[in-house]
Amino acid sequence: MLHTFVALVEDKPGVLTRVASLFRRLNINITSLTVGHSERPDVSRMTIVADAPAGAAHRVRASLYKLDNVLEVDDIGQFSCVVRELALIKVAATTKTRSNVFELAEVFRARIVDLAPESLMLEITGVSSKVEGLIQVLTEGENKILEISRTGRMVMRRGQHTSRVLDAMRIPEPEQVIPLLEETHGEISGGDVDLELIAEEPNNPT
Amino acid sequence: MMPIEATNQRQATHAARLTGAEIVWATLEGEGVREVFGYPGGAILPIYDALRKFPIRHILVRHEQGGTHMADGYARASGRVGVMMATSGPGATNLVTGLATAMLDSIPIVCITGQVSSKFLGTDAFQEVDITGITLPITKHNYLVTRAEEIAPAIREAFLIARSGRPGPVLVDITKDAQQAIADFDFDAAIPGEQRKHPMLRVEEEAVTNAVEMILAAKRPVILSGHGVLEARASDQLRTLAERLQIPVATTLLGLGGFPASHELSLGMMGMHGESWVNESIQQADLLIACGMRFDDRVTGSLATYAPKAKKIHIEIDPAEINKNVAVDVALIGDLREVLEQLLPRLAPRSAKKDGSAWLRSIRALKGTASVRDIQNLPDNGHLYAAHVINDIWHATGGKAIIVTDVGQHQMWEAQYYKHDEPRSLITSGGLGTMGFALPAAIGAKVACPEKEVWVIAGDGGFQMTSPELATIAQEGLDINIAIINNGFLGMVRQWQQLIYDGNYACSPILSPDFVKLAGAFGIDGATVTNRPEVLPTIARARTSGRAFLIEFQVEKEDGVYPMIAPGAALHEMIRRPDPLIETTSDV
């Protein structure tokens, strides 16, 4: 099954290797990995999606903590959270065939971010299955996909968590019906719609 | 760690401008280091050049692998951090086996390597190797230091990491330009940031309550005592727990000595070559209290059939070990001594019945039938067995020596026939099973504890892997006694071939030099023993010689270690010592 870990790590050379090497040693495949700055200076945030047996999460988390450069680890799996992935998709399209792609983009609330005589580029943000949905309809359509670049998942727990998630985790979670992560990506643009809209930015192709 | 002494040198170097090389030594001195093992070379020469200004003893090894085992043996014998130094490239790659050995057995050592100057990094310069990359999975942490200012903080942090939590090896790779540059040195200011406590280290109140209830309710409990007992210095607490509730104690290989072997509640070593009653007790137990051990496959045998009737309490400092191999009912994640101290006040003493509980009586019954097979009970039939030799070394040393073993049959016989009553009296490579470990590790132990009697027990195969370290013994004038158990085979391999590969002894017969002559070439005295009556007198000669002494014991060639659990078999499915031996050699 897929597990999602968020790790806050020191922003130093070699830290990514240490984290990646750990997964290699545990013989766990990393499905996606996003790394970037966090809200703290000198601290990077990694979102690691890994394919591992159900019981492996505890050990992965405990092992990540053994790496000296890892500050905090959150096993997101069981919590309610917002999941996003960004993709850039380049599609072959001439002036004549563009309108077809425009329509699809509209349905998926993707944005056109580049137009060239022979191609155009789409930007889409959303849960992974939404991105996959767009790719699928594009694949099935007449316009050939030339290139895809996907970020992999970025995840943040809902509610008032500071980055000291562990402190927060010691406080019992409020009793609420938590839409599981796995369920969230079952839909293309269903229950998540409101937040999705909040996340949308004005359409300004550049 | 040893207390830090405010020597004059320390004062002189306090808050001074020093070269990076001097900072290395000043920081080591500040950490209380008095001895380092090492081997020089181009990329570390600035550090060697600066050594004369510092009151630290450098022991020149004969191979960097040996040096890492020395640092390791030093740490295991004393509990202090062992230090090994090497140059870049081949010097650094020779550290790999020793680092992995220390990693798997959680031993605190710090290795310092020279590296090519920072401007050459990544250019395949002469003797450049990416040693931090190579050692990533076999160190607890490592550093590449390219600036003199970073040296003191890196080394101080390395010491902290090496000995904190679950200990382990740390490597600090220092570029040559960093060694040559000048920087401010202030030992106290280089204090490492507070070592982050593993956030999953938490002993939950509820878990403690559950553990107490389970312990009080158990009818057939067994304590499993591991290496963590030594690392956490929890022998006294463990003993109190065992005695208070009359719980028998089984020990892992690395845990030997953590609970006195001569104690009436001691069962002995568990696992692949554990005595039958130990493994039987575990299989019949209704509660296992695992203390500072990790349910290694050599200890559990087949997991599917491991201790099926037992609830399990796991007290362990490394959260990643919980439920790794064996699912446990209660996990107490923390320092073993602290956890035991939390448990003990809640466990009221149980009055010891005169002949023990029904459980202890039933274990005694198991023991009774098993010990008939004990080779030690067989009368002398003219053959010399390794077990006799080891048993005699135990008698002669009163069980008080530090025994350093290599890997193989002799290692298991040592575990079975030398009764360790004191922590840190057995030094052996358990996790990695590194042949060639014994001789150098013994050097480390002797350097750390010069007042202790130190014995090497090695096989003819493993001894030859690191025998050049005899020269180190000679050069340093160390009084170490060496027992080579020569059976003409890579014995443990031969035993597996006999039992599992149809007796096809592929490449396990091994020719050896005349070991006594070899020792003689280094100026070390020795003797060869071929029969039982000579064993004790020759041991006495070695002990009283006042200097290093090597004894080659020519033992039975095709003897086996029994009982044995075949790899992957259940703990109670033991292969016993074949009966014919008993029939032909005795009438017990």
Ligand SMILES: Cc1ncc(C[n+]2csc(CCOP(=O)(O)OP(=O)(O)O)c2C)c(N)n1
């Ligand atoms: C470096 C290394 N290589 C190979 C092995 C595999 N191995 C384990 S025991 C053994 C035989 C050891 O023979 P010897 O040193 O003569 O000791 P004995 O078993 O005869 O007591 C071997 C080859 C090992 N543990 N370590």
